[in-house]
Amino acid sequence: MVATEAIGSLDDPHVELGPLLGERQGDQPTGKPATDDGDVAGESLWHSHCDSRNVARCKRSGRSWNTPQTLAGAANLPDLRGWLRYTAGMLLAILAATLVMSLIVGVRYLIVSGAFAAATRVKHPGLYDGLTPQIRREIGWSLASAVIYGVPAGVVAWGWQNLGWTRIYTDLQSYPLWYAPVSVLLYLIAHDTWFYWTHRWMHTPRAFKLAHAVHHDSRPPTAWAAMAFHPIEAITGAVIIPLLVFLIPINIGCLGLVLAIMTVMGVTNHMGWEVFPRFMWNGPLGAWLITASHHQRHHDLYRGNYGLYFRFWDRLCGTDKGVGDFVKAHAQARVRRRRVGGGVAGAAGGGGNE
Ligand SMILES: [Zn+2]
Ligand SMILES: [Zn+2]
Numbered sequence: 001m002v003a004t005e006a007i008g009s010l011d012d013p014h015v016e017l018g019p020l021l022g023e024r025q026g027d028q029p030t031g032k033p034a035t036d037d038g039d040v041a042g043e044s045l046w047h048s049h050c051d052s053r054n055v056a057r058c059k060r061s062g063r064s065w066n067t068p069q070t071l072a073g074a075a076n077l078p079d080l081r082g083w084l085r086y087t088a089g090m091l092l093a094i095l096a097a098t099l100v101m102s103l104i105v106g107v108r109y110l111i112v113s114g115a116f117a118a119a120t121r122v123k124h125p126g127l128y129d130g131l132t133p134q135i136r137r138e139i140g141w142s143l144a145s146a147v148i149y150g151v152p153a154g155v156v157a158w159g160w161q162n163l164g165w166t167r168i169y170t171d172l173q174s175y176p177l178w179y180a181p182v183s184v185l186l187y188l189i190a191h192d193t194w195f196y197w198t199h200r201w202m203h204t205p206r207a208f209k210l211a212h213a214v215h216h217d218s219r220p221p222t223a224w225a226a227m228a229f230h231p232i233e234a235i236t237g238a239v240i241i242p243l244l245v246f247l248i249p250i251n252i253g254c255l256g257l258v259l260a261i262m263t264v265m266g267v268t269n270h271m272g273w274e275v276f277p278r279f280m281w282n283g284p285l286g287a288w289l290i291t292a293s294h295h296q297r298h299h300d301l302y303r304g305n306y307g308l309y310f311r312f313w314d315r316l317c318g319t320d321k322g323v324g325d326f327v328k329a330h331a332q333a334r335v336r337r338r339r340v341g342g343g344v345a346g347a348a349g350g351g352g353n354e
Helices: 052-061 070-122 132-163 178-202 205-216 223-227 231-248 250-270 293-302 312-316 327-340 344-348
Strands: none
Touching: 070 132, 070 223, 070 250, 132 223, 132 231, 178 231, 178 250, 178 312, 205 231, 223 250, 231 250
16 A cells, blocks of 8 residues: 555655654654555645655755665555556546447447338338348348447547547638538548458459458349448448548537438448439439449349449449349249239239348
8 A cells, every 4th residue: 555655756855754664754844744554634645744845854854765675666666556447447448449439330220221121111112022031131141240330439439539640620610611512522532442452352263252252142232231241341431531531631510420321321322212312323424423223233133333322433434334124123022922922912902022
């Protein structure tokens, strides 16, 4: 106990060493009342025998400052305890942040995928009939991915709050207003670039077998397949936004918009029908944007159309396979419905989707 109260800089000649040297409590020169464990009530952990007013007197007293070994031993023990306590508290806080982030990502996935699956039930009754085992698998992989996504996001969120990490800013006025939409575009372009090249790499035979086959197990994909990734693929997806926030300044609201676009596009690209107006995927704009019609073709062909938001990289690298359609997927759904006996319900408009 005495040792723990002798914390102080070793460079400071006024570290309290009296108790360490076995001095009697009555020896305290300031005459301040000592507590039962030898500390001086209300006093700092050091200078307990000579506060700032009587440092000079203390120096004059000619106390010996002990040997270096005693000093090191006395000071290191409490330093270690304090360090352990601090580190444990910090790790717990980071763990809590990652859990919260995983929860947010998981709940966000369930809500958005659930909403678009419900929309599918209305717009295309029976489209997911007979896919119950696949959808269970998609949800399982997606929730596992949510846990992985929460780890870098939680660490960075903790660092942002506690250590001032990242270039996220909360005051929109910190940068010119025109920068807000530009920053969103920069994030989407950077994310798209990362996705294109990692996705293309995952279509090399070894990487596909090891990681990406999980995502292509969805035949055809559904709104629940948005995050159905093998952990290796989930890691490649999870690190990019937490890395970008260190590089590209972004307002917190704009970051939320980027995450919302990411989530909605991830879900709608897999849902088996086109939710966006035709001009977004079939006109001049559609020549550069990616929606379900484009990504469906990737799942049909297993190659080409590797992009996420934009067709830029696919067109530049000659991997663009054009916009697909859903004829095959919908025909397969009709066959499944007949097979599972859901044809009557589907024809009646009440197709029981999973
Ligand atoms: Zn793929
Ligand atoms: Zn996909």
